[in-house]
């Protein structure tokens with residue numbers, strides 16, 4: 001079953017100046033799909049447009065065959081779509097517990113059960129639950145951002161550059177956690193500059209160039225395609 005379908009999407013920050021220009025993507029249930037591409041290709045803009053944070057001027061977004069095009073960001077967790085922004089993705093002045101508690105209150109999720117499940121998935125967070133989020137290391141903070149986005153039990157979780165600012169070791173730890181999250185039945189879409197790390201966990205990937213999806217293939221095909229590598233993937237930050 002198709003979990004998320006993006007059809008010929010156009011989106012941008014100013015009217016008449018689309019940054020995303022005809023991006024199409026189909027993500028099957030329980031897949032991990034990476035959106036890759038050169039700097040400035042519009043990867044973040046695409047994921048933010050799906051997440052209701054950038055205006056869409058053409059095309060459609062469907063979540064499990066239900067159209068959600070242009071749906072306001074705050075409504076999407078109720079539709080089963082979770083989003084982890086690249087920055088400001090936790091409340092730094094609140095504890096881990098309060099970050100999760102607040103998300104559960106807003107989404108009207110049974111707190112005790114859901115936080116118990118999330119603490120079982122993220123034991124490091126459970127151990128430090130009274131600690132302020134602002135005092136967490138980069139990797140732990142990213143884990144909390146993922147946990148927060150999971151509070152509403154999304155069917156599809158989208159992440160904007162989860163590896164940003166993390167050491168290669170921490171990228172590995174965070175990405176392994178994403179594989180565990182997928183094993184709980186969550187479909188994952190991630191935008192990444194770290195091509196190598198993303199292709200290591202992804203089933204398939206799409207390469208976005210100048211706002212449109214140019215190549216879609218299995219992670220293995222893309223990793224081994226010298227033309228794709230030379231043309232589109234290049235040598236990006238963290239790609240070592």
Ligand SMILES: Nc1ncnc2c1ncn2[C@@H]1O[C@H](COP(=O)(O)OP(=O)(O)OP(=O)(O)O)[C@@H](O)[C@H]1O
Pocket residue numbers: 013019037038039040041042043044045046193
């Ligand atoms: N808030 C904004 N307002 C106006 N233009 C923006 C905004 N954010 C990004 N852009 C522009 O949109 C274009 C695509 O940016 P975007 O961040 O989507 O690319 P990207 O592929 O995610 O790149 P990177 O990998 O460098 O983050 C760039 O030209 C950028 O300057």
